[in-house]
Amino acid sequence: MNKIAIVTGASRGIGREIAKQLARNQIKVIANYNCSEKEAYELKKELQKENIQIDIIQADVSKREEAKRLIQFAIEKYKKIDILINNAGISEYKMFTDETDEDWNRVMNTNLYSAFVMSQEIIPNMIHHKKGCIINISSIWGIIGASLEVLYSISKAGINGMTKALAKELGPCNIRVNAIAPGIINTNMNDKFSKEELKQIEEEIPLERMGEAEDIAKCVKWLIEDNYTTGQIISINGGWSMT
Numbered sequence: 001m002n003k004i005a006i007v008t009g010a011s012r013g014i015g016r017e018i019a020k021q022l023a024r025n026q027i028k029v030i031a032n033y034n035c036s037e038k039e040a041y042e043l044k045k046e047l048q049k050e051n052i053q054i055d056i057i058q059a060d061v062s063k064r065e066e067a068k069r070l071i072q073f074a075i076e077k078y079k080k081i082d083i084l085i086n087n088a089g090i091s092e093y094k095m096f097t098d099e100t101d102e103d104w105n106r107v108m109n110t111n112l113y114s115a116f117v118m119s120q121e122i123i124p125n126m127i128h129h130k131k132g133c134i135i136n137i138s139s140i141w142g143i144i145g146a147s148l149e150v151l152y153s154i155s156k157a158g159i160n161g162m163t164k165a166l167a168k169e170l171g172p173c174n175i176r177v178n179a180i181a182p183g184i185i186n187t188n189m190n191d192k193f194s195k196e197e198l199k200q201i202e203e204e205i206p207l208e209r210m211g212e213a214e215d216i217a218k219c220v221k222w223l224i225e226d227n228y229t230t231g232q233i234i235s236i237n238g239g240w241s242m243t
């Protein structure tokens, strides 16, 4: 039987590319979206043209009940879930002193609580099948911190801590947990930057370009195929940071 994967936030950007990469490699993909219904169904159509079927499920994964509904769909249809990609995320660009409790809740719930809840709800199924692969999409800012993105940096640092701790707890159950920490990737998330600002950033990157979503998706594929990597935060950033 094919491997089964849930990809959160697969309607756009990095998640969309991950969903495509996995589906094109004989993995059965359940692609989650929250608001971008049109984009999600365009992805389904694009893959249908290649004779590849994927499931599209709407759920706000920052809410436990909706995350549970997404997972129940997958278990009822396929009985098992081999792979979880916790990709859904939002950025927040503000002075720290202007951040509100609402900002905190929105960023933490979307970027960190969603990964907690999705993992917690799926792990019993993975333990039952004695295998699993969880990949969290973190960020360079969770490692080195970003000015004007303090909440975002906290949420991604939390993801990194969760990845390492959970890898230790779940290793004996043959469940691997890793994170990918991208640098700057060419998606809507960076629409907040002007062309000049993006050019300036690219000049700081040794490989002299922003990453593409495909650069991240390739690493996801590799992590799934691998058997002995766990608890790692893999930086993919064109050499922007080498910590």
Ligand code: NAP
Residues within 6 Å of the ligand: 008, 009, 010, 011, 012, 013, 014, 015, 032, 033, 034, 035, 036, 037, 059, 060, 061, 062, 087, 088, 089, 090, 091, 110, 137, 138, 139, 140, 181, 182, 183, 184, 185, 186, 187, 188, 189, 190
């Ligand atoms: P994006 O283009 O803005 O896409 C974000 C995706 O997350 C969308 O598919 C969106 O779905 C989904 N999403 C947001 N909130 C959600 C929720 N509550 N429930 C379900 N899905 C939700 O951003 P991206 O660049 O692809 O980012 C993907 C991940 O990579 C994020 O975790 C981000 O922090 C991380 N990352 C990105 C960069 C970068 O430079 N782009 C760098 C480092 C890390 P809908 O549109 O359907 O709501």
